[in-house]
Amino acid sequence: MANETTESDAAERALPESEDEWRERLTEEEYAILRERGTEPKFSGEYLDVHDDGTFRCAGCGADLFDSETKFDSQSGWPSFFDADEGAVETRTDTRHGMRRVEVLCGNCGGHLGHVFEDGPEPTGKRYCINSVALDFDPEE
Template identity: 45%
Template sequence: MKRRDMMLATAGVGLALAAGAVTLWPRRHAVAAADFTEHHPVRERSWDLSPPERSPEYWRQFVGDDAWDILFREQTEPRWSSELNGVDGDGTFICAACHLPLFSAATKYDSGTGWPSFWAPYADHIDTKRDLKLAVPRTEYHCIRCKGHQGHVFGDGPEPTGQRWCNNGLALAFVPAQQSLPPLRG
């Protein structure tokens, strides 16, 4: 067997194993995100999680071009470019398009990846799908309301979930705890 053939066979086996592992991953992740014991305004409000019947073009009026490309063309911002990497403190991270709360600041951590990362989203505020754009299967996630692309979830995060929800900063906005959450758009 030639060296090139052996390398191709090894790469094929690796991709097949990765694909098999991803198919075992559930479509919707079960996380303990809603089990926070501290006060969270998101837990005290009932949110309309049903998607408004809006085209991606509708959301363009609320976000800039770069954010729209990320949210509705599933692009990725450059590493270390988000101001949200340095955001610490109490508050809520909301979808930049429709304003649905997605993450509590209590779940944010420094993953060292260059993108804002969280160990859990708010339960039922995220939907996932399989992403094969880079040949290696990944789990992509979106805002459940506007379907805006947020990022990818990986299994290398901290406890208690072991998950890393790696988010594009332009797909989010931060609302400090002392401010009221804005109304949903759409």
């Protein structure tokens, strides 16, 4: 499902080596979500209602994360996907805010994307609930 990244794309998106470099690369809102594990308000995200064919990428590093074929309307207030590209994301337990959830991180840069829940549709039963701010979208040509 993932699009191939060329060597020039990879060179342009070399990962910052410090938080200061991340702050230079990202907008204030992107930094708050990707690096400080923030969350955008429900129903406010740019990609909530995008249903075009294409690839959703990490706004921090450009890595392919989700194919539009896996996007669905969960009515949760955030873009939702039932599957991630193979090896594209990592997960870890998140116990902040008095809850126990599974945090989703970009497998390439470690940026916070959102959370994954076990109440999604078949074939995976997963709902990757992702912040639009953590994503870029490349429409299929």
